[in-house]
Structure formats: C-alpha cells, structure tokens
Amino acid sequence: MTQNKIIIIEDNLLNLELATNLLEANGFVVASAQTAEEGLRLAHELLPDLVLMDISLPGMDGLSATKLLKGDPATRQLIVVGLTANAMKGDEEIALKAGCDGYLTKPIDTRTFVATVKAFIAAANRHSTKSNP
Ligand code: MN
Numbered sequence: 001m002t003q004n005k006i007i008i009i010e011d012n013l014l015n016l017e018l019a020t021n022l023l024e025a026n027g028f029v030v031a032s033a034q035t036a037e038e039g040l041r042l043a044h045e046l047l048p049d050l051v052l053m054d055i056s057l058p059g060m061d062g063l064s065a066t067k068l069l070k071g072d073p074a075t076r077q078l079i080v081v082g083l084t085a086n087a088m089k090g091d092e093e094i095a096l097k098a099g100c101d102g103y104l105t106k107p108i109d110t111r112t113f114v115a116t117v118k119a120f121i122a123a124a125n126r127h128s129t130k131s132n133p
Contacts (some may be wrong), residue, residue: 004121005048008032009039009065010083011057014131018108026114036065043075049121050079052104055095062099070099079124081117 006023010016011034020030031046033039036057043051051069060083069075079103080094082103095103102120104113 003027003029004049004050005029005031005046006052007039007046007048007088009036009052009053009057009062010034010052012054015106015108018110019113022108022110022113023117028117029067036060036062040065040068043069043078047075048078050081050117050124052083052117053080053100054083054087055091063066066095066098066100076107077128079120081120085133 004026004027008016008019008030010019010032013034016032016034020032023030029043031048033042037060039051039053053062053066057065064079066082069078069080079101080099082092082098082100083106084091084095084103085106092103092105101124104116
C-alpha cells in the first residue's frame, strides 16, 4: 500500500508539530516547511498528495504560494488545503479564490483533522478518476 505524502507549510511550530504528529500517527509521510519559498521547493521535489498551506506566512504568504502552485503545470494537480485562522472571517473565501481546493480553520481540531485530510484526498481522487478514465 502506498503511503500518502503530505507537505505542511506552517510557520507556527506548535501547529506544525501537532499536524505532523497527527498525520504521521495515521501512516502519512510528512515533509514540512516554515516558509512558502521552502514549501514550493519541496512541492516540486516531492509532488505530494496534498499540501497544507498556512495562509499567513512570513515573506511570501500562502495565497501567493497557492497561486504559484496552481499556475504551474508541474504542480497544478496537487491538492492545496488552506489553513486559516478561525477569527479571520472571509479568509475561507479568499483562500478558495486563490486556488485552494479547500480550507481548514485553526486551531486544529485533533478529533477531526486526519479524517478531514483523508476526505480531501479521497474527493480529489474521485475527481481525477472521472476526468481521466
Ligand atoms: Mn502563520
């Protein structure tokens, strides 16, 4: 069975550690970056099943990084899920407009996080099966 690869781009180390631990405990292979620039490099190198993209990052923000991933033929098929702060109303819509396939609000809900990530991957796989039979 192939393991799902996930890249987490998140500058908050507590969130990064929590998300990494939850995913690794459930059999995912996780790579991480604390800046968009490093995350983009990893995405090109690893072509993961899903990218968790913090929207608020130092330097290049997550929205610009998502636009770059979705505008590049080498990476546009990657699933990008935005991580938005709960308090920031309207961030979700902005994340989707930038090209995110979905979003998760922070703080991370440890009870539902892994199931939600799996659902995003399953939904994207159904889509690609449909469009490329
Ligand atoms: Mn951040």
